[in-house]
Amino acid sequence: MLGLMQNRPLLISEQIEFAARNHGDEEIVSRSVEGPIHRYTYRDCASRSRQMANALTKLGVKLGDRIGTLAWNGYRHMELYFGVSGMGAVCHTINPRLFPEQIVYIINHAEDEYIFIDLTFLPLVEAIKDSITNVKGFVIMTDKEHMPETSLPNVLCYEELMASADDQFAWPEFDENTASSLCYTSGTTGNPKGVLYSHRSTVLHSFGIRSPDGVGFSSQEVILPVVPMFHANAWGIVYAAAMAGSKLVMPGAQMDGKSIYELMEAEGVTLSAGVPTVWMMLLAFMNESNSKFTTMQRTVIGGSAVPKSMIESFRNNYNVDVIHAWGMTEMSPLGTACNLKRKHAGLPNEEKNDLNLKQGVAVFGVEMKIVDDTGKELPWDGEKFGRLLVRGPWVTSGYFKSDQSVVDSDGWFDTGDVSTIDKDGYMQIVDRSKDVIKSGGEWISSIDVENEVVGCPGIAEAAVIAVPHPKWDERPLVIAVKQEGSNVSKEDVIEHLKRSLAKWQLPDDVVFVPELPHTATGKLLKNKLREEYKDYTLSSS
C-alpha cells in the first residue's frame, strides 16, 4: 500500500526559486574575472538563470544535452548551474587543471554541445580547438566590452546571449532521476570517468551537507567556497546555499592567501571550504601579516587528509573550528564530516584536535562498512582497517557511457580507500587500497610509513610502495628524495622509523631518487613507481 502524499519531484530549479522567493534580498558576491567585485541577489540570480534557460532553448539545447563549463567560482557559473540543469540539460563542469589531452578526451566523451569559458581559460581551449570539432559553439563568459580576440569558431558573448532572452521561464517538471550534471574524475590510470548526477541525488545531497551533522548552514551564514565549482560541484555548496538562503562569496580566479583573507574580512565570511593546500597559503599569509579573523567561525577541509598542525593553527591561533570532511566525486561528494558530539563538548582543545584528525561520521544518507580481502565485514573498533564500501542515494551506480556496474550485488560501492571506523562512527582513512602493503596477512598503511619517513631529518619527499616478496607476499619499499645537501642514509631512515613503527611494519629497503613522479593535480603517481620497481629485489629477501 502506498502513502497518500504528493508526488512532487526533487528538482534543482526549485532550489534557486526557493531562494528567490524566501531569501530574495540575500547577496551573492563575486570577484569577477574581469576585475571588479560584482554583487547581486538570489532574486537576480534566479531571474538570470531563467534567462539562461531561455537563451539555451533558443540555441536548440534540449533535455539531456551536455553543456560544458570551464570557469571559476562566480555568479555566471552559478547561473549555468541552475539554468542548464533547471531546463533539463546537463551541466558538465570541466576541470581546467587536467592535462590538455584529458580535457580533449572529456569534451569529446561527454559530447558537449556548447562550452562556456571564463576569459582565463580561453588560451587553453584555443590550443585544443582542432581536437573538439563536435562542439557547436563557445560562449565567452563576459560582456561585450571585454570580448577578446579569439581563434575559436562559433563564438558567442555571454552577456549578449543573456540580453536576447526573457527572464520568464516555466521550469519543466520531470522525473527527479533525470541527469543534472556531470563531473569527470581522473584517476592515476586510464581515461577520466564521468559521474552523472541526478536532480534527486543533488537535492538529497544538499539536504545532507546543509544538515547540522553535515556542514550545517542556514540563512545566518556567509559562505566562501574556495573549492572550485569545477571540482565535484564545489562540494555541492552552491546548491545547498540556495536552499538555505546563505550569503555566498565567490573568489573568482584569485585564490592566494591575501586575496582570500581580504575577501573574507570585507564580506563578513563565517564559513569556508577548500583543500589543505589553499589553507596552507591562507595561514602562511595570516602568520606573516599578523592578521586575525573578525567573522570566520568554521572551515571545511577535505580532498586530502588534514595535517594536525593545520587543525591546531585554526583552532588555537584563530578560534576557527575545522570540519574535516571526506568524500569523492562519485559521492556528490560528501560522505563524512568530523563534527564533535555532545559528549565531546567539554574536551580540551588538544583532544578536540586529535578527534578532528579523523574524517568523521557518515552523513545520514550514506551507509558505510569496512571489509577484509574476503569481503567479510570488520568491526567498528577504531583499529581494524579494511576496504571502505559505501552506498546511498547520492553515490554513483556507474560511469557515463559505461555499462559496467560499479556496485556489488548488495549495492555497495568500493571507495578504493582503506579505513578504520570507531564505535562512535568516526571513520579515518588509512590508505588507498591499491597502495596498502599486504604483508603475510597483515596490512601496512603506505601513508603511515610515508608520514614517518618525511619526518626523518634530511628527507624532502617519500613514497612507500609494495614490492613482491617470496615469503610475505609484499613488503614495503621506501623511495625518497633527499633535501638538498643532505647525506641521510638508508640506516638513518630505518633507525628513525624504529621509534614509531612495529618491527614488521619497517620497510625492507630505502632507495634515493632525484625526484618522484606526480599527476597533473599533484598526487604521487605510485602506479608508475610500482611499474618501475616491480622486479626490485629487496636487500633483505
Place this chain on the structure above:
Amino acid sequence: MLGLMQNRPLLISEQIEFAARNHGDEEIVSRSVEGPIHRYTYRDCASRSRQMANALTKLGVKLGDRIGTLAWNGYRHMELYFGVSGMGAVCHTINPRLFPEQIVYIINHAEDEYIFIDLTFLPLVEAIKDSITNVKGFVIMTDKEHMPETSLPNVLCYEELMASADDQFAWPEFDENTASSLCYTSGTTGNPKGVLYSHRSTVLHSFGIRSPDGVGFSSQEVILPVVPMFHANAWGIVYAAAMAGSKLVMPGAQMDGKSIYELMEAEGVTLSAGVPTVWMMLLAFMNESNSKFTTMQRTVIGGSAVPKSMIESFRNNYNVDVIHAWGMTEMSPLGTACNLKRKHAGLPNEEKNDLNLKQGVAVFGVEMKIVDDTGKELPWDGEKFGRLLVRGPWVTSGYFKSDQSVVDSDGWFDTGDVSTIDKDGYMQIVDRSKDVIKSGGEWISSIDVENEVVGCPGIAEAAVIAVPHPKWDERPLVIAVKQEGSNVSKEDVIEHLKRSLAKWQLPDDVVFVPELPHTATGKLLKNKLREEYKDYTLSSS
C-alpha cells in the same frame, strides 16, 4: 536521460539503524507510565525495534496492515514507530483526547489489526470494546509485573511479546512511497480524516525539520518533545532526532509545568516543542517558583498562534528563543518556521519578538502561495491576505480510503487558512478561511476582532462570525460571554473596538450568551454558532 546514481529508497528503518551505528551510545530517556525514569540508548532502541518487527511478523502482521497505538511519548512508543513502519506495516497513532465515538470511528475506518495501549488508556478502550470487534488483539504496553486486570479480549503483554522475539531482523527494502504511518485529523465538521504518510515523505520531512532553517538539530542537542506522539507524529521530531543522533527526553503522561521543568533540568534539555497551552503551564510554574533554566536554549511553539507575551517571557525573562512554527497534520506537519535571518541579527529584543509573532518562512520542500477568491495569486507584501495554498513532497494528496483528490490541477492543497506573506517570505496566519468575514469585497479577520473584543474589560470569551447582510454580503457579529458580575454593554464593546479597528471592520452587533460551544480539543465551534445565528437580523441592517 537519467542520472547514474544509486537507486536507494528513503526508509524509516534506516533512520534508527543510522542512529544505532553512528550514535549508538546516545540516550533516550523516558518518564515511564509505570513511574520510574527509564533510560537506554539508540543501540537498544534499534535492537528492540527489530524485536518488535519479529514479534509482529509472528503475529501475522503483513506489509500495509495497520497497527494502532494509544500511547504517551516514551521508548516503547518509539519502538513501535520504527518497528511497525520499518517492517512495512502502518503505524496508526490514535489521539486519546478525541470523543469516544470518534475513536471508534477511527479504529474501524483504519481497520487496525492490533492496538498497543499505555496503561493510562486502558479504561478508554474497555469502554468502547464492543464497537471495535474487528481488532484481533490488544497489547498492553507494560511488563508482566504491571499487567492489569482487564475486560478486553485477546490481551497480550508488551514485554512478554518482546521477550519471545529475536533482535536480528533484516529490514525489508521496498518502494519509498510505501505507506508508513497514519494520523486522523478531526475538523469541526464531519468524520475524522486519515492522513497516510509514506517512508519518502517522512524521511524528507525529517531532513526539513532537522535543517537549520527548519528547527535545526544535531548530535549536540537534547530534545524534549512535549507535543504528543499521537499528534502529527510529535511533529516528526522522533524520526528526525534519530537521523541527527540527538538525545531524546520523553515526558510520558506528566505534562504539568513542574514535571516538565524538573525533567528539563535533570536531563540537560536544550530544545523543546509543544503547543501554547503547555508553555503557559510551564511559565506559570517557573514564575511562581522563581525558577530559571540551566540548559534550555530554544523552544518550538506551534499548533495555534503564539501570544506575544509568551515570546517575550521566554526571550526576555528566560533567555530562550521561541521558534514559532506552523503546519498541519496534512503537512507531516512542518510548513514554516520563524527563524531570524542574517539581517535581523542586530535587532533589539522587542523587534525580534514582533517578528516571531509571524509563523515564519517556508522550509525547503514546501511551496506556498496566497490567492484571492477567484484563485488569482496575491503579492507577498505582508499586507494583502488570501487563502494559503501549499504543495510539496510531504503534503497530502488525499485522505485514506477516499478517492477524492484534495489538490487542484497544479497540485496545490488548500490549507483552509488565510494569511499574509511578506517580501522576506514570512507568512502570518490571519484567520481560517471559513471564518473570515467577506464584507463588500474586503475581508475581515474574525480572529483579529476576537482578540480585540477579549481585550475589552468585562469580556471573558468571544467569538466573531459572519452573518448575511443584504448590502455587504456579510458583516461581523460578536457573540460574547461576560466575566462574572460584569455589566459590560454592546456600546462598551464597540467603543473599545474603535481604538484599534477601522470603521468598516467594526462589528454590527454584540450578543451576550452564558457560554460558547467548543470541540473536544477546546477549539471554538464556530460552525455551530453560524448555524444558530444564520437568520440573525443585524440591528443596523
